[in-house]
Amino acid sequence: MTTPDPHHEAVAYPLARDILVVSGPDATAYLQGQLSQDIESMAVGDSAWSFALAPAGKVEAWLRVSRRDDDWVLDIDEGFGEDLAARLTRFLLRTDATVAPVSWDGFAVRGPGAAEVVPPDTTLGMDPAWPGVEGIDLLGPGLSAPAGPAVGDAVDLETLRIESGVPAMGTEIDQSTIPAATGVVERSVSFTKGCYTGQELVARVNSRGGVAPTRLCGVLGPADRPLGPGATLVVGGEEAGVVTSASYAPWRDATVSLAYVKRAVEVPSDARAEAHGDAEAVRLVPLPMT
Numbered sequence: 087m088t089t090p091d092p093h094h095e096a097v098a099y100p101l102a103r104d105i106l107v108v109s110g111p112d113a114t115a116y117l118q119g120q121l122s123q124d125i126e127s128m129a130v131g132d133s134a135w136s137f138a139l140a141p142a143g144k145v146e147a148w149l150r151v152s153r154r155d156d157d158w159v160l161d162i163d164e165g166f167g168e169d170l171a172a173r174l175t176r177f178l179l180r181t182d183a184t185v186a187p188v189s190w191d192g193f194a195v196r197g198p199g200a201a202e203v204v205p206p207d208t209t210l211g212m213d214p215a216w217p218g219v220e221g222i223d224l225l226g227p228g229l230s231a232p233a234g235p236a237v238g239d240a241v242d243l244e245t246l247r248i249e250s251g252v253p254a255m256g257t258e259i260d261q262s263t264i265p266a267a268t269g270v271v272e273r274s275v276s277f278t279k280g281c282y283t284g285q286e287l288v289a290r291v292n293s294r295g296g297v298a299p300t301r302l303c304g305v306l307g308p309a310d311r312p313l314g315p316g317a318t319l320v321v322g323g324e325e326a327g328v329v330t331s332a333s334y335a336p337w338r339d340a341t342v343s344l345a346y347v348k349r350a351v352e353v354p355s356d357a358r359a360e361a362h363g364d365a366e367a368v369r370l371v372p373l374p375m376t
Contacts, residue, residue: 143287
């Protein structure tokens with residue numbers, strides 16, 4: 087069976103996201119003080135990416151927030167909704183707002199014409215803002231796959247995520263990550279809104295040019311020797327970085343990976359990936375790889 091190529095046709099993939107609904111009279115003001123995005127400026131129907139930060143400025147969650155008529159929908163990578171709910175309820179003191187999980191279905195449509203897919207009435211339709219590929223994310227209760235696009239699987243969606251340079255919770259993002267390293271600050275942070283938890287570190291790094299000690303880049307490797315997370319990248323005999331995610335891309339017959347590399351490392355450049363005593367020639371490339 088041929089794997090559908092999202093660079094040449096629209097493909098619908100199952101999308102697993104944990105969903106929280108934040109509601110109540112104080113919900114908007116509360117989230118405005120907890121998230122890096124300026125949600126008060128969002129209109130009903132708008133969606134935006136945002137960080138929820140620890141007080142010291144490290145990333146606790148990277149999520150998407152969507153405004154509805156009477157509440158807010160927050161979606162995050164599967165498996166991290168409970169942690170996000172705990173983070174948001176931690177500061178709910180004398181605040182008339184509730185944070186509740188809901189069970190919804192999801193589909194990610196990627197490829198030419200994907201953004202033209204019309205979501206059903208009870209479904210959120212959101213621009214995923216994945217660099218290098220057109221798309222729409224559909225989230226809602228009892229959702230079925232949209233008619234029209236070819237059908238893909240979760241593994242291929244993960245591959246496309248890596249090609250697009252989109253960080254994921256648990257691989258590229260954990261509680262030691264600073265926002266500037268992820269490559270998504272521009273679409274996840276407002277530098278004009280008022281105060282929010284963790285703002286000081288983000289503002290300080292931005293005032294110094296937004297440069298972090300490491301940055302996310304792409305890695306291209308041979309199809310028959312897939313890299314694994316944790317592989318060390320070596321450039322010019324010096325350790326340059328570490329692979330965080332890797333997958334085989336059938337449409338290019340190659341392994342694609344994400345890695346955090348040191349700021350001084352030139353990209354693109356040739357490198358070696360070393361793991362378990364083996365070494366493989368690879369190429370560091372800019373993101374997105376699409």
